[in-house]
Amino acid sequence: MIRIQARTEPSSLMKVASPLLAITLTLIFGCILFSAIGKSPTQALHVLLIAPLADSYNIGEMFVKMGPLLLCAVGLSLCYRANMWNIGAEGQLLAGALGGSAVALYFIDSESSFALPMTLLAGIISGMLWAAMPTFLKLKYNSNLILTTIMFNYIALYLLIWAVHGPLRDPEGFGFPESALFSDNTLLPVLFESSRIHLGIVFALISGVIGWFILSKTHLGFQIRVFGADEPAARYAGFSGKKLSWLVMLFAGALAGLAGVSETTGPIGQLVPNVSPGYGYSAIIVAYLGRLHPLGAILAAVFMAVLYMGGDLAQIEMGIPVAVVSMFQGVLLFFLLACDFFINNRLAFTNQATN
């Protein structure tokens, strides 16, 4: 008889072994999967996991891809540590893209050196606003944060689609739903010639460090951790749940909004209907892969970015269908999170059935 038993202490062995176990299981699964469709497993795994980091262009693109994931994931890590189940990074990101783009288009003929800071600020504020509304509903009316943040994702998406078909549409774009290209004045500077690494990625890395600093080195971070671990104890200690909820949500909203505006003023350079291929949702996975630790999120964001790029390369270099790639990625994430389960739980073998 096998039972699942909660461990009294998290297993320090499993903390280290869990990712290794997950990777081993995934490699075995990958070998079976790729052999089954008649592709060389070693070549496929190389293209999926190593090729994305094999040359300077790809490394640059990996940073471009990880930027928005990391910004969203750092905010989410803090939210989840404080038991605020914010699923709304996607909407906050889109709100940031929309608000920022409106300002960028306002400055389209301007030479002002305030143009870019104002654009970024507009993105940050829009993201915060988008996080503030569900937070208010939760704290005031005790509404379910998971549901309201998801709903706000859809509202943001449709607001963006409306804007790009209406007021922000390029007047010279033959009616196609996208904005005019932003002027260079409102584009994030590119850091390395011939790559797309832009200032937004620096923001993302800094956000990871700031998130870590807040959480690990400040009294505020201590409050967040206590609040998440044991709410009654936190209240008994006199910590204000409301204040903490507001802080983590606004912080997450600001970062997601910055992610959105950094996409439109960075690699895209205009407002389009598809600003995000679901970064706000993928960031939830990144946050958990990073074990809700802002520095862990950096590693996890790199990892996810590599996975996404590997998927494209697998199609280009080996003709592996996107469905097979997605299946491989899904299984990898499943094993990673499933193995973590055994840090706090274990299998208990007993000789007789329990009552």
Place this chain on the structure above:
Amino acid sequence: MKLKSLLVSLGLLAGASIAQAEEPLKVGFVYVGPVGDLGWSYEHDMGRKGLEEYFGDKVKTTFVENVPEGADAERVITQLAKAGNDLIFTTSFGFMNPTVKVAKRFPKVTFEHATGYKLSKNLGTYVLRTYESRYISGVTAGMMTKTNTIGYIGSFPIPEVIRDINAVYMGAKSVNPDVKIKIVWANTWYDPGKETDAANALMDQGVDVMLQHTDSPAPLIAAEKRGLRAIGQASDQSKFAPNAHIFSVRDNWAPYYIKEVQAVMDGTWQSKDFWGGIQDDMLTLASINPNLPKDVRAKIDSTYAMIKSGEFKPFTGPIKDNKGNIAVPANHSLTDVELAQVNWYVEGITDKIPH
């Protein structure tokens, strides 16, 4: 021994030179949807397969499916260029600006972008004259309707769609002076749920023949359920609605892809804005339902033949817009440049173009 090694090296040399002569032209494709969408991307992939069939070993094709129209597009197109593709087709409007950027960085690679309007030395565009097949659809719908009301599900109010609505209405009116057209905007290219709702809304208002500018077979299925009629879009959709289905307008990209690949092989490729239609066999009528009345079938064939021979062009004046202004003067057929800018409805459409 000497002789043998000489023979071997001669053989190697010969082999090498043959290999060089037979170096295939590498052609890349970027799809916005999965190849299994049975619509837009599916037909582009059929075109790619047609290309492989025609050229055999002389081409090597690669495709990347499900590419988001955001920051990722530029990376995927770049990676195709880096992987040594000589000619790259990007098959969705949202890939326009990314294609422009990559084309600038890879001046030796040839790029073609479907449905866009930006050209450069190594970047051409191509688009279908769907208004030709829509005119035939309009003629057919005008004859088939018993309520004198036909319905159109618009995707986005861009010139292509406005132009096609006009073509449908002019076709219908040419055979049925009392016909009316009702238009619903779905604001999507592919969303079976929304398309079903739009189709039902139209049929509730007395529409008995459905036309659509969206790609899913959902409107045909909705018409089938009510015992009404519908025309398929982009690919052969007859199997989804055996009774309702009148015919499907099939996009046929293979002839174009073959022509362009040949031009690149011959070194005669030049950047241009290409419009392909019935005359180029790029639009075909698939699975014309045998249950159509004889006179309708005859009219379909004769209208098709007139357009195919070049004898008839749908946008030939005099044509008035629905505000009473002359939109196309007598004895003038709209040029491609003029067609690209149609932003008015023809006389008789009692609707406004949304802005």
